[in-house]
Amino acid sequence: MAEINLRPLADRVLVEPSAAETKTASGIIIPDTAQEKPQQGKVVAVGNGKVDEPMTVKVGDTVLYGKYGGTEIKHNGVDYLIMREADIFAVIG
Amino acid sequence: MAEINLRPLADRVLVEPSAAETKTASGIIIPDTAQEKPQQGKVVAVGNGKVDEPMTVKVGDTVLYGKYGGTEIKHNGVDYLIMREADIFAVIG
Amino acid sequence: MAEINLRPLADRVLVEPSAAETKTASGIIIPDTAQEKPQQGKVVAVGNGKVDEPMTVKVGDTVLYGKYGGTEIKHNGVDYLIMREADIFAVIG
Amino acid sequence: MAEINLRPLADRVLVEPSAAETKTASGIIIPDTAQEKPQQGKVVAVGNGKVDEPMTVKVGDTVLYGKYGGTEIKHNGVDYLIMREADIFAVIG
Amino acid sequence: MAEINLRPLADRVLVEPSAAETKTASGIIIPDTAQEKPQQGKVVAVGNGKVDEPMTVKVGDTVLYGKYGGTEIKHNGVDYLIMREADIFAVIG
Amino acid sequence: MAEINLRPLADRVLVEPSAAETKTASGIIIPDTAQEKPQQGKVVAVGNGKVDEPMTVKVGDTVLYGKYGGTEIKHNGVDYLIMREADIFAVIG
Amino acid sequence: MAEINLRPLADRVLVEPSAAETKTASGIIIPDTAQEKPQQGKVVAVGNGKVDEPMTVKVGDTVLYGKYGGTEIKHNGVDYLIMREADIFAVIG
Numbered sequence: 001m002a003e004i005n006l007r008p009l010a011d012r013v014l015v016e017p018s019a020a021e022t023k024t025a026s027g028i029i030i031p032d033t034a035q036e037k038p039q040q041g042k043v044v045a046v047g048n049g050k051v052d053e054p055m056t057v058k059v060g061d062t063v064l065y066g067k068y069g070g071t072e073i074k075h076n077g078v079d080y081l082i083m084r085e086a087d088i089f090a091v092i093g
Numbered sequence: 094m095a096e097i098n099l100r101p102l103a104d105r106v107l108v109e110p111s112a113a114e115t116k117t118a119s120g121i122i123i124p125d126t127a128q129e130k131p132q133q134g135k136v137v138a139v140g141n142g143k144v145d146e147p148m149t150v151k152v153g154d155t156v157l158y159g160k161y162g163g164t165e166i167k168h169n170g171v172d173y174l175i176m177r178e179a180d181i182f183a184v185i186g
Numbered sequence: 187m188a189e190i191n192l193r194p195l196a197d198r199v200l201v202e203p204s205a206a207e208t209k210t211a212s213g214i215i216i217p218d219t220a221q222e223k224p225q226q227g228k229v230v231a232v233g234n235g236k237v238d239e240p241m242t243v244k245v246g247d248t249v250l251y252g253k254y255g256g257t258e259i260k261h262n263g264v265d266y267l268i269m270r271e272a273d274i275f276a277v278i279g
Numbered sequence: 280m281a282e283i284n285l286r287p288l289a290d291r292v293l294v295e296p297s298a299a300e301t302k303t304a305s306g307i308i309i310p311d312t313a314q315e316k317p318q319q320g321k322v323v324a325v326g327n328g329k330v331d332e333p334m335t336v337k338v339g340d341t342v343l344y345g346k347y348g349g350t351e352i353k354h355n356g357v358d359y360l361i362m363r364e365a366d367i368f369a370v371i372g
Numbered sequence: 373m374a375e376i377n378l379r380p381l382a383d384r385v386l387v388e389p390s391a392a393e394t395k396t397a398s399g400i401i402i403p404d405t406a407q408e409k410p411q412q413g414k415v416v417a418v419g420n421g422k423v424d425e426p427m428t429v430k431v432g433d434t435v436l437y438g439k440y441g442g443t444e445i446k447h448n449g450v451d452y453l454i455m456r457e458a459d460i461f462a463v464i465g
Numbered sequence: 466m467a468e469i470n471l472r473p474l475a476d477r478v479l480v481e482p483s484a485a486e487t488k489t490a491s492g493i494i495i496p497d498t499a500q501e502k503p504q505q506g507k508v509v510a511v512g513n514g515k516v517d518e519p520m521t522v523k524v525g526d527t528v529l530y531g532k533y534g535g536t537e538i539k540h541n542g543v544d545y546l547i548m549r550e551a552d553i554f555a556v557i558g
Numbered sequence: 559m560a561e562i563n564l565r566p567l568a569d570r571v572l573v574e575p576s577a578a579e580t581k582t583a584s585g586i587i588i589p590d591t592a593q594e595k596p597q598q599g600k601v602v603a604v605g606n607g608k609v610d611e612p613m614t615v616k617v618g619d620t621v622l623y624g625k626y627g628g629t630e631i632k633h634n635g636v637d638y639l640i641m642r643e644a645d646i647f648a649v650i651g
Contacts, residue, residue: 010644090138092099184192365382556567
């Protein structure tokens with residue numbers, strides 16, 4: 001994964017969503033009946049955090065996040081999501 | 094209960110809901126007429142808390158939480174809920 | 187009153203509601219025309235409070251609280267309410 | 280006025296409303312056209328305040344408060360109102 | 373202007389509205405087309421302020437305030453308004 | 466511009482709107498299609514700010530502000546707007 | 559890019575939107591199906607920030623921001639947007 005030339009501001013995180021989301025390599029299956037289906041992706045870039053709130057996730061982390069969090073952007077042909085760290089539920093692995 | 098490879102962020106808690114919820118081993122019966130029926134489960138993973146707000150629950154605690162708190166995820170064939178600690182009412186035992 | 191094996195989290199309080207609520211032993215009569223009729227009960231368990239907000243009520247206190255505060259739970263055959271301390275109006279006696 | 284066995288919590292105040300509210304001894308007349316008619320009463324018990332917010336009113340103060348503030352309770356045959364200090368407009372005298 | 377026996381609480385201010393409000397002695401004319409017509413009056417009593425927020429207006433100040441701020445009360449035959457200092461726009465003179 | 470006898474409270478600013486608002490001397494043209502058309506005016510009086518929030522604009526500054534910010538008042542035959550500093554977008558020049 | 563005579567207040571940023579927004583020089587393509595399409599522009603002027611919140615973006619930065627953030631203004635024949643720094647998602651490059 002090459003360095004990306006996008007620097008998220010404040011508590012924002014740039015995430016590259018995983019291709020297959022119904023059954024992933026780490027074994028998470030997203031149930032159909034979930035109210036808010038969590039999504040999985042890889043952290044590509046991380047902001048510097050807010051005053052007194054340092055960031056927790058790091059570039060390379062695989063994260064779970066809510067379905068409706070973040071804004072889609074396409075950069076050099078790749079789809080990304082940019083979201084606030086508070087929209088991330090957990091780090092996998 | 095094996096170690097799980099999911100690390101909740103901030104004040105989030107990963108809970109494995111108890112199988113039988115109308116009558117549990119510890120004797121709690123969920124009344125039918127309750128406005129918001131509390132649910133019971135076991136804490137599987139705990140975040141590091143927020144700035145100046147350390148976490149109270151520990152892995153292994155049995156907890157009561159609201160019916161509509163948390164997001165369902167399935168991991169290695171097991172159903173979990175991920176919620177904020179503020180959605181947990183009490184620890185049993 | 188035996189020790190109960192439920193530990194409320196943060197600023198939550200476990201209350202056992204009084205049986206007779208229209209006329210109690212201490213002489214409080216709940217008027218019919220009140221917009222929000224206060225209820226009376228005994229504190230059974232108390233959380234550790236929040237950061238910089240210690241708890242005021244103690245186990246054994248008789249308290250007045252709002253009609254719509256708290257969540258009902260049944261434990262070992264007894265009905266309880268779990269509520270935040272801010273939902274409690276006053277301590278009697 | 281005998282000591283009352285009700286201790287309001289935090290920033291709450293127990294008030295005994297004045298009997299005659301259209302024309303009082305201190306000469307306040309509540310106008311008919313007021314959007315929110317202030318009420319008058321005597322402070323009977325006062326909470327300990329919140330963190331960093333000590334209480335201002337004292338037992339025995341005559342106070343003006345909004346019509347819709349507070350919750351009615353009846354204790355030993357007397358009608359009281361329990362309200363937050365922020366619902367009190369002014370002290371008379 | 374005699375001393376008044378009403379002590380506003382916290383950040384509240386007691387104001388005696390000016391009699392003529394379309395054309396005053398200091399020359400302010402309230403336009404008909406204003407969305408929220410400011411009113412003018414004299415400060416009669418001032419609270420002690422809130423923690424870390426001392427009061428700015430003084431007894432005797434002529435103030436401009438919003439039309440819908442404050443609660444009307446009548447005391448010894450005089451109409452007053454009681455409002456929060458934040459409802460006052462400016463001091464005249 | 467003579468001294469004005471109005472002292473805005475806290476973070477409020479008294480502004481004299483510019484006469485011509487579609488094309489001004491400094492060359493700003495307000496587009497017709499803007500969702501919220503900014504307005505331009507001259508600062509006439511400034512409050513002392515709030516605790517820990519000193520004021521930025523000064524008397525004499527030309528400012529841009531939102532169309533729906535502020536309250537209209539007329540003083541000695543001149544139309545003014547009184548608004549909070551947070552309603553001001555930028556200083557021109 | 560000449561110096562501009564507009565000084566944004568507090569945490570506001572003046573941005574000159576990029577001309578072509580469906581395909582830019584740096585290769586970002588805005589997808590049609592995005593809920594909120596991010597826009598791209600160049601920072602022209604930056605406020606001094608708020609108390610304890612210094613600014614992150616600098617004049618000359620190329621930024622991504624939400625479609626509905628900011629207010630349009632036209633100055634010396636150029637269209638600008640004025641927005642809060644919190645409305646900016648990321649800096650490019």
